[in-house]
Amino acid sequence: MNRFLLVVCFLFISATTFGQQFSQYNTGTLFDSFENPAQTNFIPDSSRYISFNFLVPNFGSNFFLTGHGQVPLKTRAFTGRYVNTNLTLDKGDFSRANVDANTYLLMLRIFKSLDGDQEMGFSVQTRAEGKGIFTDQTLLLLNGAGAFQDGVPYNDLNNSYRYQAYHQISFAYREKFSKQFSFGFKLSALLGIQYQRLNINSSYLQFDNAADNAYLGLQGNYRISYTPGKFSGHDLLPNFRNPGASISIGTRLQTRDNFVIQANIKDLGFIHWYNRSTESVFNDIQEVPAVSEPRLEDKLYKISHDIVRSADRQTGFTTPTNAKFELSANKSYWLDNEMQLKYSPTLIVQKELFYDGYTAALSNPIQYKNFTGTFVASYNNYKLLNAGLQFMVRSPNAEFFIGSDRLLQSASLAGAAGKSESQIAKAGSFSGADFFMGFSLKFGHVIEHPLNTSVIPIGDRPGLLRRMWNGIWGIDNGD
Known part of the structure; x- marks a missing residue:
């Protein structure tokens, strides 16, 4: 099928798809120490003083899709046709998509001094982040004009999405000021890969069956940092065409009753997209001819594309990263007299600084010797309840973890390709997936008091x- 309307609706699911994994909080892994800057990765008198992932990617990805769009988009993806279950022409019915991705290609951390437990580290990672809203009326258009009445104006094609991807090269430093308080930061240079944003603020669609045509009107704005069709693998390599910077700041406080309180501001930054990027502020109505003929989808794509790109001009612009504030509280409990079985629940609250998203999560790790199993539950402002599991093997000098913070939805989506259309069409409150994995080792001499x-x-x-x-x-x- 052609791309424009489906991109508006389904861009995030087909994108290279992570955000902070809540089940990693207070694990002391190398990944945890870079995501939460005040967290340590070393255990004096046990760990060696250099921690490295040996270029084995530590990565994760997640997305979710809500609303009536779940069934038509999943059936299209897995069966090649749409099932319009639950889609309506009612104004205000929409679906929401969200995607985050994060891959650490390189992580190197060095324990510098016992006086203050000083640590410094370097990392190279690639991130992608995106959000989108698309209406039921837009999805119904993808399956032809049959659902739309002759001569009736429709004005709920007001879709929007934002997507950006970038490389991040970072220096991290962490120091313990006292037995109770630690502080850390991560300074990053950002190298933009691609950016795309579409906001349709008002729209108009009316079919005229007697004339066998329709009129489509769109008003809004569009930005893109590259030329579609000319973006290649070479453009994925780091370059200074789209520079930016960000900072993460973290604090860690251990109270007298052994609660561990962490506060983090993460990835507060910006990217400046170079002056050969494109911006369009559009407002136009155009005719869609021969709507009764096959491949209406292609005609709608062409007309929509022409309207959106009708006021193109080359310009640079600056965009923020998806910065977050997080606050967490943790306490550990030994469950046996031999002190080999430990339960360490962590309560986390997260708020996006520039958008409306917020999440509350409870991570429940149970550790037996070097093995840890974690159950994590989270709930966000979109009324989505998630449950996940993590398995981790961690010794003072080696660590491996794997898991998902949306386990049931991930399993359901993975199994959808082999199911019948009727099974795929069974939608829950939302569709989603999440997967993460990491590995690192320590080497060098042992840190000794x-x-x-x-x-x-x-x-x-x-x-x-x-x-x-x-x-x-x-x-x-x-x-």
Whole structure:
């Protein structure tokens, strides 16, 4: 089929598809330490002092799709035809799509000093993030004009989507100021890959059966950072054409009753898309001829494309990253006298800073020796309840984890390709998928306290952040 209307509706599902995995909170993995900057990845007197993923990608992806669009889009994807179950012409009926992706290609972290538990790290990752809303009327158009009445104006084709992908090269630093308080940050250079955004603010559609035509009107704005059809694999390589920057800041506080409180601002930044990008502010009505003939879909694509691109001009523009604020509380409980079985629940609240999304999650890991199983449940402002599982094997010097924060929906979608059309057409409250996996090892000498060391210590100075802090308050740095 042709692309434009389906892209409006289904872009996010077909995109390379992660966000912060809630089940990774307080695990102490290398991935956790880069996503939550105040978190440590090392255990003194047990861990070696260099942690590395050896270029094995630590990755994850997730998406969800809500509303009446679930059935037609899934049947189209898996069977090649639409089943218009539950779609209506009522104004205001819409579906919502959301996708996040994150792949760490390189993660390297070094334990620098026992004085302050100073750590620094470098990472290279690729991210994608997107959101979209599309109406039932738009989806009904994909299956022809049969559902639309002659001479009746329709004005609910007001779809919108935003998608951007970029590389992220980061330096991370973490320091423990006291036994109770740690602080960390991650500074990142961003290299934009592609950006696309469409907002249709008002629309008009009316069929005239006697004249065998229709009139389609759209008003809104469109931005794209590349030329469709000319984007190639070479454009995926890092370059400085679309520069940007971001910062993540994290704090970790351990209270007297052993609660661990973390507060994070994540990926607060921007990307400037170069001046050969395209922007269009459009407002036009055009005729769609011969609507009774086959392949109406192609004609609608052409007319929609012509309207949206009718006011193209080359210009640069700046867009924000999808920054988030997160607050979490954790406490650990030993479940046996031998202290081998531990339960460490974490409650997390997340709010997107530039959009309306917010989520509450409860991660429930149970650890036995080096093995951990985690059940995580989350609920967001779109009234979606998710449940997932993670399995992790972690020793002081090696770690591997795999899991999904939307386990049932992921299994359902994976099995949809082999099912009949009637089974695929059974829609729940939402469709979705989530999958993540990671691995890293530590090497080098073991981090040892002076009393346990097998080498002669030469002394450590306080870390940079603590020296600045001590200077503000007039405390001796021990130089």
